[in-house]
Amino acid sequence: MSRFNGCDLGTPLVTSDTSVTLSIDGTEITVPAGTTVMRAAALAGVKVPKLCATDSLEPFGSCRLCLVEIDGRKGTPASCTTPVDAGMVVHTQSEKLARLRKGVMELYISDHPLDCLTCAANGDCELQDMAGTVGLRDVRYGYAGANHLDGEKDESNPYFTFDPAKCIVCSRCVRACEETQGTFALTIDGRGFASKVSPSQNEEFMGSECVSCGACVNACPTATLQEKSIIEHGQADHGVTTTCAYCGVGCSFVAEVKGDQVVRMTPAKDGGANEGHSCVKGRFAWGYATHKDRLTKPMIRARISDPWREVSWDEAIAHTASEFRRIQAKYGKDSVGGLVSSRCTNEEGYLVQKMVRAAFGNNNVDTCARVCHSPTGYGLKATLGESAGTQEFRSVAHSDVIIVMGANPTDGHPVFASRMKRRLREGAKLIVIDPRAIDLVDGPHVKATHHLKLRPGTNVAMLSALAHVIVTEGLAKTDYVKERCEDKSFQDWCDWVAKPENSPEAMEAATGVPAKEVREAARLYATGGNGAIYYGLGVTEHSQGSTAVIGIANLAMVTGNVGREGVGVNPLRGQNNVQGSCDMGSFPHELPGYRHISDTTARAQFEAAWDVTLNPEPGLRIPNMFDAALDGSFKGLYVQGEDVAQSDPNVQHVIAALEAMECVVVQDIFLNETAKFAHVFLPGASFLEKDGTFTNAERRISRVRKVMTPLCGYADWEVTQKLAQALGFPMNYRHPSEIMDEIAALTPTFHGVSYEKLDRLGSIQWPCNDEAPDGTPTMHVGHFVRGKGRFMITQYVPTNEKVTRRFPLLLTTGRILSQYNVGAQTRRTSNTQFFERDILEIHPQDAEDRGIRDGDMVGVESRAGRIALPAKITERVQPGVVYTTFHFPESGANVVTTENSDWATNCPEYKVTAVQISLVNHPSEWQEHYAAFSKEQSELLAGRVHQ
C-alpha cells in the first residue's frame, strides 16, 4: 500500500437503498445496509486495527486484530466481517480488546525478522504500524521458537521480490490476484503453521501464471512483496497523481517521487478508469523515461547519410521553419504536413493541428488513429451520431452478455479485462468473435459460451448473419427501435438483412463458423439481458472496417442495447490518447470536435479565434502524403511522437516516401525508426515531464502532471509553439491549461472542461457542457446524439486479399501484454524478460505440412515483402491462419502487410494478409538490409557532432 494513495477504509464500498444508523465509540454514523462495522468505524473517524482487511478486497477475517465489542452480543467479533445493524452500539477500545490485539501482534512479531530499520518498507508497513498501534514493545515468548525466518527469497520477477520470512499469511495477495486481477496465480499452500503463499504449483513467480500486474504487491501489508525500485532507491518523499502513457484504458497512477526520481508508480485508488488496479506496463515499465537512449539535444543533418550535428533549440527551430518555408515556396503551400501523436497530450495534439492549419496554411494533418480506429469514428458517427464509445468501463459490471470481437483485452486492455473477468465470474455470458483463441475463451474461472472462430476478413459476414437471426426470429426490440430509430432506415435494413443470403447458413462458407453456433450466439445476445459489445482493431483494420463498425451499431440498436449502463458499443482504443487526438481535430477533414472543415460556421469560429483564413478543403491523409511524396509533390513532414516507419503498413513503401522528402522532422524521446530517415530531430518529453491531459477509450479526460523537469528543457507543446512562432504565426500559451481553455471555448463537447474542474472531479467524461456539467458516463440516454438512430446496410464484400496457391495462409497481427505497439518504450524496460522477440504462431497441421518444428526459423512472404521469424506451433490459431506481433522493428512485421485499406477511412487492412510460410535458415533480405541500415544510423548518431 502506498502512503500517497488515499486512506484505507478496511472493507469495500457497499451500495444499498437502505441506510442503517449505529453508534461507534459514542459517535453516531449512518451507512448503507451491508456495510461492515470496520468500514462504518473508519467513516466515523475511528480506526480499528487491522491486517488482513483492505478496502479493495472482500473481508476475510483471518488475523483477528480487528476485534470489537458490541452491546448485547457475546464475544469479540471481527469488525471486518460483521455487518452493521440498526441501533448497534460498538466499542472499539477496551482493556480486553487491547490485551487480545497485543496477543495477536506478539504472535506475528515473534515470527518476523526484526530488521525494521533497514527494511525497504520501513515507514510504509502496516505490520509495523499495527505493532505501534497496539503498543507492542516486546514479545513475551521470545524469538527463538519455530519460525519461518529462513525462507528463501524469490527474486525471479524483474520488478518485485517475495520474501517469505516477512509473510504473515494474511492472504491479501492471494485475494488480490483472484478478485482484483482475476489471474488466480497464487494459493496458500499447506495448513496451519506450515501454510505459505505459493505461486502456481510451488513455482517461482516468473515460472508461474503471474502476469506481473502488481495487485498482490499493492495489497501486501508487509515487505514480503516489495518493489525492487523501492529496495534500490528507498521510500518516496512525495506523490503526484498522473495518467499512464501506455494504453487507452487510461489508468490513473500516483507517481511516487524521491527528490526528482520516480521510485514507484502505484495505481490511484480513486482513478476513474482503474480504481486502484494496474497492469505490468503502467505499474512497472516506466524506466524507459530515463533510459540512456533518451536524446535530449536537437540535431540536424542535410542528408540521412550524414552524421547528426547537435544544435541549440533556437537553431533547430529556425532551421526547421526555414526549410518548411523554402519547400512551400518551391513546391507550393500543400507540399508540407504534420502528424499528431496519440501518445502526446490533448493540448499538444491541438497545437500541432492548429500549427498545420494556421501556420502551414493547409489541412495536411493526420494521426495514427488513421491506422487503427478511424473506422470507429466513421461508423459510430454515421449510425449513432458520435464518434466515440458509449459507456464507461464501470458499466461492464451491469452487463449480462458480453461480446468481445476482434479484441484481446487481457493483453491489450488488461485493467479493463480484469473488470470484465470479474463480471464473467459473477455469471455474465461471453461470446468471443475472433479467428484466434484469445485468453478469455478459456481462462481461470472464465469460459466463453461461444467462440465464433471466424476466418480473418469475414467480420461483416458474421455481423450480418447475427443480425439476420435477430430479425428473422422475431428477437428485435421493436418498441425501442420504434421510439429511438429511423423508421425507414430500419425497415430497409430489416428487409435486406432478412434475405436468405445473409443467413448464418449462407455465410458459413465465408466465415467458416457453423450456422448453428451463430444462431445460438445471436439468440443469447438478443435475449440474455444487458448486452454489451467490446471491439478492437480486429474489427477496424480491414478493408470493410467501417462497415463492420456500422454492423456492430446496427446489432446494438436492434436489440435495444444502447443508452443505459451495462450495454453499448465500446471500441477498445489502443494508445493512451487516441481518443483525444481524434477529438482534437487531428484528421485532415475535421476541426476539433469532429466538425467538418467545409462547415462554414465551424470554420468561422476558428478563423475568428486564430485570426487566420482557413482552407475549406480537407488535406491529405497519411497514405496520401506518402503517395504524394513518391509523386514528388509532398516534401516536408513534421512528425510528433509517431513511428510510421515501423507502425504503418507496407513499410518499404513508407520508407521510400520518407526518403523522397526534403525535410523530415521527428520529435520523439528516442531516435525511433522514422527518425533514422529524418533531417531534423527535436527531442521530446516523456509523460512524466509535462502537464496536460489524455482522453481514454471511455471519453475520460484525465490530468497528466509534471513529475520531473523535461530532460531536453521543453515540453512538446512548447516546441510546437516555438515552431509556429518561427513560422510567423503567434502562439503565446504560458501553460497547457490555457490551451485547454481555448479547446473548451471552441469545442461544444468540451465547453465545461477546465483544469480547475479536472482537479476537483479527478476526471471528466465528455461531453461536458451546460447540459452535462460533470460529464457524461453513458451516452445516448433517452435519444441518440444524432436524433434518431440510423440503420445502415452492411453488404459483405470479401477483401481483395485472397489466399492463392502462392500465398495459401492468412496472416493476422496483434499485441502481447508485456510489450506495447512499436515497443519503443517497453523494449527499453525489463519487460523484455517476458517477451523478447516477435514470433509466428502457426497451427500444428500447417506446420506439419511444411515440415516446421517449434522454434524453427520460417519465412513469411506476402506480395508486399518477406521476413523471417521463429515459429511457435499452437492450436490458438486455426488451420490456414498464422499470427504475429509487431513489437520489434527488426522483425519487420509490416514489411509483409499490404496497402489494402478501409473503403471509408483508409485504415490499413493489417489483419488480413495472404502469405506463404516456409522453412528458412537466415533472415530475409529486408531484415539484413534493416540491420545494416540501423547499424549505420547508430554509428551516425554515436559520431554526432556535439554542441
Ligand code: SF4
Ligand atoms: S503480480 Fe498480479 S498476476 Fe502476479 S501474482 Fe501478483 S496479483 Fe497475481
Ligand code: SF4
Ligand atoms: S505475501 Fe504479503 S499479502 Fe501475501 S500473505 Fe504474505 S503478508 Fe499477506
Ligand code: SF4
Ligand atoms: S491497462 Fe493500459 S493504462 Fe492501465 S496500466 Fe496497463 S497500460 Fe497503463
Ligand code: FES
Ligand atoms: S482485519 Fe479483521 S480479521 Fe484481519
